[in-house]
Amino acid sequence: MDPFQHILLPLLFLLAIRLDTKKAMLFVPLTVLPDFDALFGLHRELGHSIIPMVAIPMAIIAYARFRKSEWLLSALIVQFYLASHVVLDLGGVAFLWPFVPEQFFFEPGITFGVDGGLDFAIVLDYGMRDMPEMETTSFLSDAGVALLLLGALMTVVFRGEVVKALSDAWRFAKENLLEIVAKLR
Numbered sequence: 001m002d003p004f005q006h007i008l009l010p011l012l013f014l015l016a017i018r019l020d021t022k023k024a025m026l027f028v029p030l031t032v033l034p035d036f037d038a039l040f041g042l043h044r045e046l047g048h049s050i051i052p053m054v055a056i057p058m059a060i061i062a063y064a065r066f067r068k069s070e071w072l073l074s075a076l077i078v079q080f081y082l083a084s085h086v087v088l089d090l091g092g093v094a095f096l097w098p099f100v101p102e103q104f105f106f107e108p109g110i111t112f113g114v115d116g117g118l119d120f121a122i123v124l125d126y127g128m129r130d131m132p133e134m135e136t137t138s139f140l141s142d143a144g145v146a147l148l149l150l151g152a153l154m155t156v157v158f159r160g161e162v163v164k165a166l167s168d169a170w171r172f173a174k175e176n177l178l179e180i181v182a183k184l185r
């Protein structure tokens with residue numbers, strides 16, 4: 001999955017349930033954080049394993065639940081964003097790295113054919129395999145381009161709504177994100 005989809009899909013889910021727009025925007029860079037493990041030559045290992053993706057965020061959730069309840073929603077959003085990355089990468093991640101060096105993959109699908117009558121079939125491919133050599137990977141894949149085209153189509157059909165949403169988003173960014181950045185300094 002390309003970075004564009006890693007960012008856009010979980011963000012749209014959180015915005016759709018109108019959770020807390022400010023926090024959803026603030027933590028969204030975490031959706032692509034795991035892929036920076038490629039910088040260490042440990043792509044889909046270091047940043048995609050159970051320790052950073054589940055154990056550490058769960059510890060933060062537990063801490064928030066018992067000690068700092070005002071952190072709880074943030075901690076849950078952090079866990080959702082990190083876990084979303086692994087879920088979207090299910091085609092192959094070394095989830096138990098460094099304990100198990102192989103990657104796990106899960107590639108389910110339902111096929112549909114009309115050859116000789118209606119015919120549905122469930123194809124389930126899963127298991128473990130050696131980590132492939134790191135090759136060139138798409139920065140924007142065909143599915144990412146399809147999502148962009150969907151956005152362009154939406155803009156053509158719902159011009160008024162899109163302009164309003166963008167101006168709302170811009171106002172929101174000006175009012176909140178600058179304030180958050182100022183606070184972090």
Ligand SMILES: [Zn+2]
Nearest residue numbers: 034035085089
């Ligand atoms: Zn990844």
